[in-house]
Amino acid sequence: MHSQTQLKQRAEATWEDARVRRESCCAPREQVAAVMNGSRAPVWDHVIEALLAGFHDQGAGEAYLTRSVRGIAAYAPSPHIQVEVIERLSVTSVAVLWQDATRCRYADQVWISCRARKKGRCALSGAVIHRDDFIYKPRVRSAIPANANAMILASVIARMPSMA
Incomplete structure (x- = not known):
């Protein structure tokens, strides 16, 4: 019974890690700092978040339809x-x-x-x-x-x- 409790806690922690990573990937920088604590933050999340931040604007998907300058x-x-x-x-x-x-x-x-x-x-x-x-x-x-x-x-x- 004790090992099942530890296994369940470990599974919940893994799911929580995945949820935090998903939220941090698409969240603004201020929310990333609030959601993630320093021990769980993957090294490259802040880099990927900064690079992809510009692609979450409304209408960004239709940018290719506009005429080029x-x-x-x-x-x-x-x-x-x-x-x-x-x-x-x-x-x-x-x-x-x-x-x-x-x-x-x-x-x-x-x-x-x-x-x-x-x-x-x-x-x-x-x-x-x-x-x-x-x-x-x-x-x-x-x-x-x-x-x-x-x-x-x-x-x-x-x-x-x-x-x-």
Whole structure:
């Protein structure tokens, strides 16, 4: 009878340990300290709790459904960007001054003409660019520029008095 009591106490202690670990895994830091005493706290619970704390917010599961900032930035003109076409280099290329207070500055960047592969916005006029419209985009060589996704409508450049 005495051994059954000890066995029952040991089983209850094991169940209590499991309950404390479950509660501490998903509880805020203040509750973890209140629930667990120092002798029973596993070494890595505080690390795992800190890493996973951000994933218990409401709506966090639907975060993948929202559009990425990079995708939104490709369609929205930014107040931080200053774009100026400096000169026409050839029939298919122009030199552009691109100043972005938040990312980059290119004083004499070469842009080449092509057809748009995706929908976007003109960096000069803010007009919507549809797939297969004639555009100018930054020339990519060995290093990809920070404004590689930017586009300027070819019709906007053609209407500029200095480019005629």
